[in-house]
Amino acid sequence: MKLGEEIAQRTAFGQALVELGAEIPNMLVLDADVGPSTQTQLFGRTYPDRFIEVGIAEQNMVGIAAGLSTLGFIPWISTFAVFMTKRAGDQIRNSIAHPRANVKINGAYGGLPTGRGGATHSAVEDVAVMRAMPGMIVMDPADPREAVACARLAMDIKGPVYLRTVRCPVPVIFPENHKVELGKAVKLHEGKDVAIISSGMMTPRACKAVEILEGQGVSAKLLHMPTIKPIDVEAICDAAESIGAILTVENHSIIGGLGGAVCEITAEYAPCRIKRLGFPDIFLESGDDEVLFSRYNLDIAGIVAAAKVLAERRNDVH
């Protein structure tokens, strides 16, 4: 894994499971017929005795994992985020979250990139759903390296964790020694005109946007938020108070995800001007990932434009 190299998070995650499996003999992996897509098949090939294929039965998968966890196993359950968090949402809530089962949940194909799957397969609200679940930890890693770090961190936590991964290739932006801490933002750039807070695969493009902004005379601070819950309240308040304008960028609906969380915190502790970039209240459709991202200003140019508008207006009375 080299800086700048484009690797699909799912591949990095699948390889991470194999690595973790070597270190943690009581770790198991369950999938619901999408192992070749989520890349849990890598674990299945390496440890066939520790991989359980449940068929297309997500609800049963959740229950089996819950039962296995009572015997000291640490199961990962894995399928597309859209089905994991809704089809099996009640099972995750009542069989895993409430009993505080030590089960790790991989929501693959988070957000828009689903290989042209369209509305039914695009998880635009998985973070919102999981974030609202009492006690659930929610991770949305930026790059392949951080996806691996998040998987490792999830194993160190006793209790349920939701780890979202995306299908498409994402450039490696973090160095080899990158560490993820629960509830800690990663500061990627310092600035004074506007603060950008991004999560997941939007962070690498936000990095590029910040460089462009700098060239155009706009000084942007960039915070990456690897864990949406718990979230870094202090870093958000500090950005709100010192800069007064925050742009949130996420591969998710603007309702209930990173943008929603930042609004909740700023509204209560440090009111400031905010713009949320993400999907509006709609279902997505099939098509090319980047063509669709650009429709919602979730490309580099869109982030740059939104940040400039916000930087100009930040001193307006609101």
Place this chain on the structure above:
Amino acid sequence: MAPTNDVGFLESVAHRIRTLIIDTAHAAGAGHTGGSLSEVEILTALYFSFLNIDPNRPEWEERDRFILSKGHASLGYYVALALRGYFPVESLKTFDREDSALQAHPDMHKCKGVDYSTGSLGQGLSIGLGMALGRLKKNLQFRTVVLLGDGECQEGQVWEAAMFAGSKRIPKLIAIVDYNKVQLSNTIDANLSLEPFAIKWEAFGWDVLSVDGHNIAALLSMLSRADKIAEQGPVVIIANTIKGKGVSFMEGKYEWHGKAPNDQEYTAAQKELRSR
């Protein structure tokens, strides 16, 4: 209290459980009375005879596991656990109250003896299946028993779990269905019939046994048969029961699904139970 096959004694235990269900529901003004009364003999046969458990070691690795998938019938479950020695019978007075270990639906972190939290219907069989799979992986010998309500067998997840367990022939997994024929809003048949119920389980790869769920002697012999068959693969016991069993004006009535007796009903129920 040691496990026993003394039917007369077990019948007296069942009667005591029934009486305490009525007492507790009345005192709390809450509880799922109908479905708690229908499961009394099943719980008696399990907790006082069949299950290999030790109330002094609720976390013992080789204990048999029990999951009340029909979690709303917690009242009957709590009474059985209390009489079996998991906690004092006195605690039943806290049932459904604020800060009680005895929540409306069983909570494994609050109530001693509860192997898994339940409440949302249709989920217990999958959890039991996970335990049975874990047992195989760890080469332990315990058995897993899941008590299902009939109404919850309308949930698709039950059949996902049934398909997996049957197809893979998972051993030492016993499901019991409290087939009292009545659910919250009506009879099962009026809402959504399960029939042909036994044939469905068979088609999913399960061995099916059928029993009068209020006959202790029959339950004991059926559990012993199930135990032998379960060495090879999953077994379901369809226990034919009566909702509200033991209190004539509650029997077979969906109105008593989630209701506790008022003072007048309590007096009448007590009188009827005492006369037995």
